[in-house]
Amino acid sequence: MTPLKLVVSGPVGAGKTTFIRSISQTEVVSTEEVSSEEIGKTHTTVALDFGQIDLGEHLLHIFGTPGQTRFDYMWDILSEGALGLIMLVPCDAPDEFPQARRILEYVVSRHPVEFIIGLTRTDLSANGWDVSDVAAYFGLPEHQVLAVDPQDAASARRAIHHLLQRI
Amino acid sequence: MAIYGSLNEFSLRDILTVIGGKSGVLTLDQQDGQILRLHIAESGVTRMSLERPVQARSEAIMLLRIFNQERSTFRFEAGDVDVPRQSFLRLSEVIESRPDTTIDERDLPHPKTLFLLIKARQVALPPDLDEFLGAAESMLATGASAERIARELGIAVNQARHHLQRLRQVKKVWPMQAHVDQLDHHQRQQRRSLGQRIASFFAR
Numbered sequence: 001m002t003p004l005k006l007v008v009s010g011p012v013g014a015g016k017t018t019f020i021r022s023i024s025q026t027e028v029v030s031t032e033e034v035s036s037e038e039i040g041k042t043h044t045t046v047a048l049d050f051g052q053i054d055l056g057e058h059l060l061h062i063f064g065t066p067g068q069t070r071f072d073y074m075w076d077i078l079s080e081g082a083l084g085l086i087m088l089v090p091c092d093a094p095d096e097f098p099q100a101r102r103i104l105e106y107v108v109s110r111h112p113v114e115f116i117i118g119l120t121r122t123d124l125s126a127n128g129w130d131v132s133d134v135a136a137y138f139g140l141p142e143h144q145v146l147a148v149d150p151q152d153a154a155s156a157r158r159a160i161h162h163l164l165q166r167i
Numbered sequence: 168m169a170i171y172g173s174l175n176e177f178s179l180r181d182i183l184t185v186i187g188g189k190s191g192v193l194t195l196d197q198q199d200g201q202i203l204r205l206h207i208a209e210s211g212v213t214r215m216s217l218e219r220p221v222q223a224r225s226e227a228i229m230l231l232r233i234f235n236q237e238r239s240t241f242r243f244e245a246g247d248v249d250v251p252r253q254s255f256l257r258l259s260e261v262i263e264s265r266p267d268t269t270i271d272e273r274d275l276p277h278p279k280t281l282f283l284l285i286k287a288r289q290v291a292l293p294p295d296l297d298e299f300l301g302a303a304e305s306m307l308a309t310g311a312s313a314e315r316i317a318r319e320l321g322i323a324v325n326q327a328r329h330h331l332q333r334l335r336q337v338k339k340v341w342p343m344q345a346h347v348d349q350l351d352h353h354q355r356q357q358r359r360s361l362g363q364r365i366a367s368f369f370a371r
Contacts, residue, residue: 004365055368072277083362094172102277105342109281109310112346112354114362130168136185161369167362 003059006160007079007113008049009103010088011096012067015120015150017049019088020064023156024051048078069099072106079107084163085115088148091128092121101138114167118148118159170243178273179235180336182243183258191245195234203234206248212256213248227256275328278317281310281343282331290337299330300339310343 008016021028029050049064063078065071079085085107089100100117108115119134129137135145146162149155170185174195186193190208197203206214215221217230276282284307292300300307303316313327320327334340343349350358 004361053368055365058365060365083358094170095176097172098176098273102280105280106277109312109343109345110279112350114346114358126168127171128168129170133168133170133185136187137181157369161366164362164366164369167358 003052003061004055005082006060006062006163007065007082007085007107008062008088009065009075009085009107010067010118011090011093011099011103013093014067014088014090014096014100015148016064016067016088019086019118019148019150019156019159020049020051020062022151022153023053023160024062025054026052048074065103072103075103075107076110079111079113082111082113084167085113086118086148086159086163087115088118088120088150089134090121091119091130091134091147092125094129097129097134097137104138114163115144116159116163116166117145118150119145120148120150122147123149169245170241172241174235174239174241176273177241179231179261180274182241183261186243186258189243189245190248190250191243192248193241193243195239195241197234197239203230207243207258208248208250210258212258213251215256222255224256228261231261274332275325276313276331276335276342278314278324278328279312281312281345282307282335282340283310283343283348284308284340285338288337288339290339292334292337292339296330296333299327300334303327303330307340310345310348 008019010016017028017030029048031048048066051062053060053062063082065074065078085104087100087104090096104115104117107113117134117138117140119128119131122128131145131147132142135142138145144166146159148159170182182193186207188210193205193207195203195205201217204216205212212227215227215230221227221230284304286308302320303311306316306319313324313331316322316331317324317327331340335342346355
């Protein structure tokens, strides 16, 4: 059975680890450590998160990248051979958008991966950017950006379905 | 919902691109309490004020440059604004200005991001940028990063990043999308077929 690979990326606090935990059929391997920098949370991913889904014909491996720039060498390692990329972006943290755009352009220019933007925290914040404004910022058509709740397995599955339909 | 953030992270060019054709008021709020307000409608600035109305175009452009460099926050509230017969500053004048030598560090790409030449786009370039493009054109035709261009041309990586960003501003180069630009028709078909097969799993 040939495993397929999906990458979940994004800046710190976007919900990458939560997203993978909500859809993985196996216990998620996480490399979380106590954060040594002031990043707004106590623990952060330092190498990768890993989960998997058995699709019958294939295994789908889901990798989460670290959000901090100092781990950017992992973006290449984890994106190599990936089928698609979901870039999670918290709608109420616009100061993280430039970093998300930098990661996205870096990865999709170097690896042949289809991608979507998953806009998170839309349910928690009445004061976030909306889908059309985020799409304009990333220079993407609106249908390539969708609201995602990483804690909700159905929402995470919808995001993956949306991505796969674009391939 | 509002469009907001910090000018530490966003360039004014990016903000105005997102605002695009919307109508409303853009507020740039400096830490020292000075507030610049831009009334925007029909892709133009219809009114600008900094405690008092700003009427001269040259003053408006100067103020935008100053606020763009300061540690300010911005907030755009959409809504109706008065639309005079003529905008006094078009947003496109700020967004698509000639690629001068001043580049926003916030906009610089990652040194390894690959850029592709947009051959069909004809644009007049300043001599130094024209010279850079002439030297890097063959690399950019198939996709090249600032890091590679700098190595091949014997220039600093940061200089190559600046040049690429200036070329990007006038849409002469654009970040590559490898799944479109590198995969051939057969590879794309294979992927599409695989994607469709496994997509059904997530539709349940």
